[in-house]
Amino acid sequence: MALSRARIAETALALVDRDGLEALSMRKLGADLGVEGMAIYRYFPNKAALLAGIVEILLAELVIPPPSDVPWQRVFRELSHAYRALLLRHPHAIPLLATLPLSDPATARAAGAVMAQLRAAGFDAPSALKTLATITSYVVGVAQWEVGTAPFRAERNGEPFPLPPDADPYLVELAPQLAEDDCEETFEFGLDVIVRGLETRS
Amino acid sequence: MALSRARIAETALALVDRDGLEALSMRKLGADLGVEGMAIYRYFPNKAALLAGIVEILLAELVIPPPSDVPWQRVFRELSHAYRALLLRHPHAIPLLATLPLSDPATARAAGAVMAQLRAAGFDAPSALKTLATITSYVVGVAQWEVGTAPFRAERNGEPFPLPPDADPYLVELAPQLAEDDCEETFEFGLDVIVRGLETRS
DNA sequence: ACCTGAACACCGTTCAAGT
DNA sequence: ACCTGAACACCGTTCAAGT
Numbered sequence: 001m002a003l004s005r006a007r008i009a010e011t012a013l014a015l016v017d018r019d020g021l022e023a024l025s026m027r028k029l030g031a032d033l034g035v036e037g038m039a040i041y042r043y044f045p046n047k048a049a050l051l052a053g054i055v056e057i058l059l060a061e062l063v064i065p066p067p068s069d070v071p072w073q074r075v076f077r078e079l080s081h082a083y084r085a086l087l088l089r090h091p092h093a094i095p096l097l098a099t100l101p102l103s104d105p106a107t108a109r110a111a112g113a114v115m116a117q118l119r120a121a122g123f124d125a126p127s128a129l130k131t132l133a134t135i136t137s138y139v140v141g142v143a144q145w146e147v148g149t150a151p152f153r154a155e156r157n158g159e160p161f162p163l164p165p166d167a168d169p170y171l172v173e174l175a176p177q178l179a180e181d182d183c184e185e186t187f188e189f190g191l192d193v194i195v196r197g198l199e200t201r202s
Numbered sequence: 203m204a205l206s207r208a209r210i211a212e213t214a215l216a217l218v219d220r221d222g223l224e225a226l227s228m229r230k231l232g233a234d235l236g237v238e239g240m241a242i243y244r245y246f247p248n249k250a251a252l253l254a255g256i257v258e259i260l261l262a263e264l265v266i267p268p269p270s271d272v273p274w275q276r277v278f279r280e281l282s283h284a285y286r287a288l289l290l291r292h293p294h295a296i297p298l299l300a301t302l303p304l305s306d307p308a309t310a311r312a313a314g315a316v317m318a319q320l321r322a323a324g325f326d327a328p329s330a331l332k333t334l335a336t337i338t339s340y341v342v343g344v345a346q347w348e349v350g351t352a353p354f355r356a357e358r359n360g361e362p363f364p365l366p367p368d369a370d371p372y373l374v375e376l377a378p379q380l381a382e383d384d385c386e387e388t389f390e391f392g393l394d395v396i397v398r399g400l401e402t403r404s
Numbered sequence: 405a406c407c408t409g410a411a412c413a414c415c416g417t418t419c420a421a422g423t
Numbered sequence: 424a425c426c427t428g429a430a431c432a433c434c435g436t437t438c439a440a441g442t
Contacts, residue, residue, distance in 0.1 A: 003406085025434060038436080039407050047435065095297065098343070099350020102373065102380060105366040112370020119372055127391075129376055134392035137343030138336070141300070145339055148301020164307035168314020170321055171304065174331055178304060189329075190336035194392075197399030205425085227415060240417080241426050249416065 005043050009053035020092045055096050059106040064113035072121030087143040094144050146183045207245050211255035222294045257298050261308040266315035274323030275397055289345040296346050348385045
């Protein structure tokens with residue numbers, strides 16, 4: 001298999017999905033490609049460019065339908081769930097998606113498609129952009145917290161959540177709830193809050 | 203000045219604030235302390251423990267007043283602004299605050315204090331926890347995006363925002379708005395949405 | 405044109421040795 | 424008790440050399 005930008009970036013994403021973002025080094029990626037790590041510099045000027053290549057692949061996974069006459073609330077919810085699902089499919093790559101500048105072509109493409117949806121739903125341009133920023137921040141924030149704290153929620157098998165000994169009574173009261181895997185419910189709660197808040201916009 | 207856990211963690215935070223999170227290495231921190239890097243291992247078992255020490259200092263900066271009879275909307279807004287201000291005072295440390303498990307004592311303390319506020323305002327326990335998760339995710343998500351994309355927004359002096367050539371017309375239309383530093387306004391927009399959404403909770 | 409090997413300036417971490 | 428020096432197994436990146 002010949003080396004190419006696409007194959008390198010795809011192999012890099014597979015490595016990140018498998019071993020985590022910190023495990024991605026030019027040398028290890030070279031090994032996965034059957035080549036010395038330094039060969040990658042023929043295709044990417046540095047590691048930052050390689051990470052941008054990974055982001056491009058990830059955002060391409062996000063299929064955003066063209067505007068239709070479906071109620072905007074439903075479109076808004078579906079797009080939020082689609083983005084959340086993308087993040088949870090690639091938990092180790094979430095930090096790469098937490099700071100996406102609109103100057104990046106792949107980001108601008110996805111943002112433009114969502115803007116088209118919101119504007120078709122009656123949002124004016126400034127509100128649509130701020131709505132996009134709000135929901136994106138929320139979805140990324142939840143996913144990052146959820147994935148980062150997963151080791152503390154995992155595998156308790158009925159044992160209580162390990163709160164510190166001097167924890168607030170309000171938290172102790174919720175220890176059983178904390179032990180369960182109710183991230184999806186928590187996400188839905190916040191999504192409902194945001195949709196209702198947008199419905200009552202002036 | 204003798205070495206101590208507190209002095210090491212404070213010096214580490216100062217280094218991160220000055221040079222960024224990636225610049226924090228045991229060797230450079232040692233240099234700032236006037237000592238060889240390896241000496242730090244007498245006080246922290248590894249780098250992860252050192253980062254936890256930094257988090258502890260940061261969360262201690264967050265003063266959360268006891269419950270009062272102020273309307274919960276105002277308390278909610280003030281706590282959100284206080285947390286946002288903390289993040290913007292330490293922009294390079296934001297990734298450390300993006301994944302805070304409640305098993306961490308400093309986190310549990312801050313979370314407990316906020317829970318007390320929300321419960322005094324009439325939220326039941328499960329709702330208070332999910333509300334805390336929602337607002338935290340939003341505040342961290344916005345701050346992280348804002349800081350991470352700051353280089354692309356900075357110092358344009360009237361030049362248009364550098365959108366990619368094939369950008370969506372809906373984005374091109376907003377280029378002037380993108381060039382301005384309206385992050386505060388965007389944050390406020392999302393905060394209003396969330397507060398309104400919480401007001402209409404069932 | 406494409407890849408390799410050696411080199412440089414870094415990492416986190418361990419551990420025997422110094423004081 | 425507290426810090427140092429050397430060592431190990433890693434990093435990203437450059438560049439002359441090979442094919």
